[in-house]
Amino acid sequence: MTKPGPSTALIHHPFRAPEGWDAVPVPVHKASTMLFKDTAQLNTPKTRDGISYRYGLPGTPTTYTLAARIATLEHAEHCVLTPSGLAAITLTSLAFLKPGDEVLLPDNAYGQNRHISGSLLRRLDISHRFYDPLDLPAFQALLSERTKLVWIEAAGSVTLEFPDVIGLLKASRAHGGVRVALDNTWGAGLAFNAFDLLPDAEPGLGVDLSMQALTKYPSGGADVLMGAVCTRDIALHRELVAMHENLGYGLGQNDVEAVLRGLPTIALRYRAQDAATRELARWMAARPEVAKVFHPALPDSPGHAHWRQVSPEGAACLFSALFKPAFSPQRIDAFVDALQCFGIGYSWAGPMSLAVPHDMSRSRSLGLPWTAEEGGTLVRFAIGLEDVEDLRADLARALQTLAG
Ligand SMILES: *Cc1c(COP(=O)(O)O)cnc(C)c1O
DSSP: OOSOOHHHHHHTOOOOOOTTOOOSSOOOOOOSBOOOSSHHHHTSOOEETTEEOSBTTTOOHHHHHHHHHHHHHTTOSEEEEESSHHHHHHHHHHHHOOTTOEEEEETTOOHHHHHHHHTHHHHTTOEEEEEOTTOHHHHHHHOOTTEEEEEEESSOTTTOOOOOHHHHHHHHHHHOSOEEEEEOTTTTTTSSOTTOSBTTTBTTOOOSEEEEETTTTTTOSSOOOOEEEEESOHHHHHHHHHHHHHHTOOOOHHHHHHHHHHGGGHHHHHHHHHHHHHHHHHHHHTSTTEEEEEOTTSTTSTTHHHHHHHOSSOOOSEEEEEEOTTSOHHHHHHHHHHOSSEEOOSOOSSSSEEEEEEOGGGSOSSOOSSOTTTOOOEEEEEOOSSOHHHHHHHHHHHHGGGOO
């Protein structure tokens, strides 16, 4: 090149940072274009460890580093990352279902998983049916030769029933030809090992696929949307990678960096939020305004024995309080509005505690775990990292709005 102009000089600048500058944080590699030394290298597709180094869309060294760490968190071998938790659900369903197939979902599945089954999957001629996560015989009766995918959620969304994971898994295995996918956002890879649920009794008994919204615990910051699907089976991983390519899922590297930054503290945050949540759940359960509290570690919460079976220690930062029917939805809204330490909003596992009233009547197909005489409005609480004494005092103060 003759002496280049200023733009050319900046774009083709010869300085390259020396290799071997090592530090604790993972470097943030941003790229759409990746450069090849020459046309010979361009024409020789290069993959290493199943990773294709040709273009930025499938990932960069930053993404692959996060994927490897999430696989470790999940006790898996392989991981694909997606732009959100919902994108990870969609990826899983599209990778393993084709027209004519059926997917079984727990009735307490994450709302958007219910939604895509009734919209996107229906358009592809993929049917779905809901099962009661606590009724194993009814689940077995739903398995047919069309069943190709079973979703499990432990614990389920909002009502937090803990399913008979072992029973569901064994029934699916016995049926044959069914892939079992767990939405493991609640357990986060920490409450239990999804790929080895009964290590002492039956080593290796586990799900085929574990999906997680990294938006929740792995990020921990309430600032990133991301998802992951993990497996120990290379054939399943390849199918996920192929569908991932079809969908063109890419990730912003600053978001990947944010999750890499959240990961080192995940176990500490999980434990601290678990302890605070149990304390507040028990306290709420003793309040006269409350009919019942849903939290898998409470002995009268649905599926408590199943939780004990696979997860004797860990539980996530969620509980739901069912208020007595005497309190109208409007009064419960006033209680939530009176809270000062709790934000009103979706998502969870971030620093700020959150509270959301839920109208459950439209989000279950098989009925609710309570009758109209037993309970009225449900409020889901997500406990953050504030001081637990302040949260308790805030709840006590706001509950006074229900007096009189
Ligand atoms: C939040 C959540 C998701 C979806 O994650 P997004 O990143 O918000 O799309 C999926 N499953 C469960 C159980 C969740 O809580």
